Amino acid sequence: MIVHHSVLIAGGGSAGLTVAARLLAAQPDLDVAIIEPSEHHDYQPLWTLVGAGVFDKQVARRAEADYIPRGAQWIRDAVKEFHPEKKQVLLRSGDSVTYDQLVVALGIQLDWSKIEGLDGHLGKDGICSNYSYDTTDSTWRFLKDFKGGNAIFTFPSTPIKCAGAPQKIMYLADDHLRRLGVRNKSSVIFASAGAAIFGVKRYRDALEPIVARKQIETHYRHDLIGVRPQSKEAIFRHLDEKKEVVMKYELLHVVPPQSAPDVVKRSPLADAAGWAEADKFTLQHPRFPEVFALGDNSSLPTSRTGAAVRKQAPVLALNLLSFRAGKPLEERYDGYASCPLVTGYGKLIMAEFGYDGVTMETFPFDQTVERFSMYMLKAYGLPELYWNGMLRGRV
Numbered sequence: 001m002i003v004h005h006s007v008l009i010a011g012g013g014s015a016g017l018t019v020a021a022r023l024l025a026a027q028p029d030l031d032v033a034i035i036e037p038s039e040h041h042d043y044q045p046l047w048t049l050v051g052a053g054v055f056d057k058q059v060a061r062r063a064e065a066d067y068i069p070r071g072a073q074w075i076r077d078a079v080k081e082f083h084p085e086k087k088q089v090l091l092r093s094g095d096s097v098t099y100d101q102l103v104v105a106l107g108i109q110l111d112w113s114k115i116e117g118l119d120g121h122l123g124k125d126g127i128c129s130n131y132s133y134d135t136t137d138s139t140w141r142f143l144k145d146f147k148g149g150n151a152i153f154t155f156p157s158t159p160i161k162c163a164g165a166p167q168k169i170m171y172l173a174d175d176h177l178r179r180l181g182v183r184n185k186s187s188v189i190f191a192s193a194g195a196a197i198f199g200v201k202r203y204r205d206a207l208e209p210i211v212a213r214k215q216i217e218t219h220y221r222h223d224l225i226g227v228r229p230q231s232k233e234a235i236f237r238h239l240d241e242k243k244e245v246v247m248k249y250e251l252l253h254v255v256p257p258q259s260a261p262d263v264v265k266r267s268p269l270a271d272a273a274g275w276a277e278a279d280k281f282t283l284q285h286p287r288f289p290e291v292f293a294l295g296d297n298s299s300l301p302t303s304r305t306g307a308a309v310r311k312q313a314p315v316l317a318l319n320l321l322s323f324r325a326g327k328p329l330e331e332r333y334d335g336y337a338s339c340p341l342v343t344g345y346g347k348l349i350m351a352e353f354g355y356d357g358v359t360m361e362t363f364p365f366d367q368t369v370e371r372f373s374m375y376m377l378k379a380y381g382l383p384e385l386y387w388n389g390m391l392r393g394r395v
Contacts, residue, residue, distance in 0.1 A: 001095045001096070002088075002095070002096045002097070002098060003095070003096075003097055003098070004097070004098045004099070005031050005032065005033040005073070005097060005098075005099055005100075006030060006031035006032070006099070006100045006101070006324075007023060007030060007031065007032045007033070007099065007100065007101045007102075007103065007320065008033050008035070008089060008097055008098075008099035008101070008102050008103070009032065009033065009034045009035065009102075009103040009105060010035050010079050010082075010089060010102065010103065010104050010105060010106055011034075011035065011036060011103075011104070011105035011106040011107060011295075011297075012034045012035070012036025012038070012041070012064060012068070012074070013036075013041070013105065013106075013107045013295070014295065014306050014309045014386075014390070014391070015105035015107070015294050015295030015296075015309045015312070015313065016034055016036065016103065016105035016295075017034070017041075017067050017068070017069070017391050018309060018310065018313040018390055018391060018393060019103050019105065019294065019313045019316055019317055019320075020032050020034055020068075020069045020072045020393075021069040021391060021392055021393025021394075022313055022314055022316075022317035022318075022393045023317050023320070023321070024069050024070070024071045024072060024393070025393045026317065026318075026321060027321065028071055029071075030071075031073075032069075032071065032072045032073070033072065033073040033074075033075055033097065034068060034072055034073070034074055034075065035075045035077060035078070035079055035089070035091070035097070036064060036074065036075070036076065037076060037077060037078040037092075038064055039063065039064055039065075040061050040062070040063065040064055041061070041062050041063070041064045041066075041067055042060050042061050042133055043060045043061075043062075043383055043386055043387065044060070044161070044162070044306075045162065045306060045340075045378070045382065045383075045386075046059065046060040046379075046383060047060060047130045047131075047133070047136045047165075048130055048165055048168045048169055048172070048342060049172075049342075049378075049379060050130070050136045050137060050139075050140070051128070051130040051136045051137070051139030051140055051143075051169050051172075051253075052139070052140065052143070052169060052172035052173070052176065052345070053140040053143065053144065053176070054345075054379065055379075056137075057133060057136055057137050060133075060383075061133065062387070067387075067391045069392075069393065075091070075097065077091040077092055077093050077095065078091065078092040079091065079092070079106065079263050080092045080263065081263065081267070082102075082104075082263065082264075082267040082268065082269055083268075084102070084267075084268055084269055084285075084288040084290075084291055085268065085288075086098070087099055087100070087102070087290065089102070099290075100290065100324070101290050101291070101292065101320055101323065101324065102288075102290065102291045102292070103291075103292050103293070103294070103316065103320070104264065104269060104276040104291065104292070104293040104294075104297060104298070105293070105294055105295045105297065106260075106261045106263065106264060106276075106297045107161075107261070107295060107296045107297055108159075108160070108161050108258050108259070108260065108261070108296035108297060108304060109258060109259050109260065109261045109262065110131060110132070110256045110258055111158075111256055111257040111258060111259055112256045114225075114256070114257045115224060115225065115226060115227060115254065115256065115257070116225060116226035116227070116235070117226050117227045117228055117229065117235075118226075118227050118254065121227065121229040122135055122138075122254070123135045123138040124138075124229070125229040125230075125232065126142055126229075126232060126249060126250055126251050126252055127227060127229065127252045127254060128141075128142050128251065128252070128253055128254070129253060129254045129255065129256070130165060130169055130253070131165070131254075131255055131256060139169060139253060142251050143173055143176050143177075143251070146176075146177060146180065146182060146186070146250065146251060147182060147185070147250075148182050148185030148186050148250070149185070149186060149187070149248070149249070149250030149251075150186075150187045150189055150247065150248055150249045150250055150251075151170075151173055151177070151186055151187070151188050151189065151249070151250065151251040151253075152189045152191055152234055152247060152249045152251070152252050152253065153166055153167065153169065153170040153173070153188070153189065153190050153191070153253045153255075154166065154191050154192070154222075154224040154234075154252070154253065154254055154255050155167075155190070155191070155192035155193055155194055155255055156193055156223060156224065156255055156256065156257040156258070157193035157223040157239065157257070158257045158258050158259060159258060159259075159304060160255060160258045160304065161258065161296050161304040161305070162303075162304065162305055162306075162339070163199070163303055163304070163305075163339065164198070164339040164340070164341050164351070165255070166190075166192070166253070166255045167190060167197065167198075167207075167341070168341060168342040168343075169253055170188060170190055170216065170253070171210070171214065171342060171343045171344050171347075172342060172344060172345060173188060173251075173253075174188050174214045174216065174344070175344045175345050176345075187217055188214070188215070188216045188217065189216070189217045189218075189219065189247070190211070190216055190217070190218045190219070191219045191222040191224065191234070191236055191247065192218070192219070192220055192221075192222065193220075193221060193222060193223040193224075193239060194220060194221075195220050195221060196220065197211060197218070198341075198351070199357065200351065200353050200357040200359075201357065202351075202353075202357075202359055202368060203339075203341065203349065203351040203353075203368060205368070206349055206368035206369075207341070207343075207349070210343050210370070219236075219245075219247075221238055221239040221240050222236040222237075222238060222239075222245060223236060223237045223239055224236055224254065225237050225244075227252065227254075231248075232248060232249050232250065232252075233246050233247065233248055233249070234246070234247045234248075234249050234252050259274060260273075260274045260275045260276065260297050261297060264276050264297050268287075268288075269285065269288065269291060269293070271299045273299070275297060275298060275299035276293035276297045276298050276299060277293065277298075277299050278292065278293040278294065278298045278299055278300055280299075280300055280301060280333070280335070280355070281332045281333055281334075282315070282319050282329045282331070282332065282333075283298070283300070283312060283315060283316045283319060283333060284319060284323070284329060289323070290323070292316050292319070292320055294309060294312040294313065294316050295308075295309050295312065300312070300333070300335070301335070301355065302335040302336075302337050302354070302355060303337035303339060303353075305337045305338060305339060306386065306390075307336070307337055307338030307339075307352075308335075308336060308337040308338075309390075310390050310395070311333060311334075311336040312333050313390075313393075314331070315331040315332065315333040316333075318330075318331045319331050334354045334355060334360070335353075335354035335355030335356070335358075336352070336353075336354045336360055337352075337353060337354070338350070338351065338352045338353075339351040339352075340374065340377070340378040340382070342375065342378065343370050344370070345375075346372050346375050347370040347371070347372065347375055348370065348371060348372075348374040348375040348377075348378055349367065349368055349369070349370055349371075349374070350362075350363065350367045350371075350374045350377075351367070352367065
């Protein structure tokens with residue numbers, strides 16, 4: 001069966017739902033359809049605090065149906081193939097959907113299988129991760145029972161969603177181990193494929209003293225490539241010295257390598273790195289002008305965060321409507337992204353920046369200082385803004 005929709009949105013996550021809400025707010029009679037197989041929608045930024053024992057994971061999950069905008073059709077299926085030359089998307093069920101305009105918003109793919117020996121051991125044997133709804137509570141389970149030894153927190157060599165999350169749980173773990181009275185018997189280790197604690201200098205300069213204060217051991221340019229659960233060993237590739245490094249652990253928080261979804265990688269929409277190609281300012285595809293992309297699956301050279309999507313979505317929606325009307329695409333995305341850097345229970349540095357690391361701060365105070373107010377904003381304010389504002393197309 002083949003059906004047609006004026007605007008087809010591939011993906012019903014943060015990006016897809018926000019764009020749909022924006023389009024229908026502007027043109028309520030517009031024919032919009034969303035392809036999304038999942039019954040659930042997760043507010044993933046809260047998973048850090050789930051892993052630290054602050055919230056139960058159910059708090060971060062709601063029904064997808066409750067956030068499909070009024071007037072949009074929900075196609076409960078998955079994308080199998082993109083055929084932009086025919087303005088067509090093939091679904092896993094075998095059906096096809098044609099479109100006038102397409103929005104590609106499929107999120108990012110977690111490549112767990114690229115870590116040798118991990119399969120079947122995530123959530124067991126001291127190996128945990130906040131990067132999955134199913135496993136985020138295992139982080140807290142292991143932290144609660146920690147008696148001492150190495151607690152290792154990894155960061156892969158690929159782009160990832162919420163690049164601050166791998167270190168946020170590390171700072172919270174340090175706080176928790178001090179409360180438990182076992183920090184003096186423990187080593188908290190950040191084993192990162194990156195070259196520094198943070199990419200933007202203003203916030204890196206603020207974080208380095210916190211790392212020193214907490215006596216966190218850093219190993220940069222170390223990329224996790226394998227685990228040996230029986231002997232509790234983590235295997236890293238040193239990216240500069242081209243050698244393997246083995247570290248013992250009692251707790252290993254794994255951040256998996258990530259990439260564009262395979263269906264995007266193998267499509268004509270992909271750039272050389274596999275991401276859905278999009279102009280960094282207009283979000284329009286350079287080779288298929290009726291196609292737009294945003295969010296984690298896009299080629300936009302900015303951090304992959306929900307805050308970035310919040311700024312991308314209105315730009316994309318207005319430019320798509322201008323394209324439909326035959327008008328110039330005048331809206332511009334400036335690369336804005338935000339990373340609320342939790343540095344402990346009740347402490348947070350609010351990092352905000354745009355393209356090329358340009359600072360784009362919101363508040364009239366020094367955002368490089370750890371603040372309780374910013375922690376409360378992350379824990380309670382931003383989730384409300386997300387569920388009741390962003391996904392509704394209001395902010």
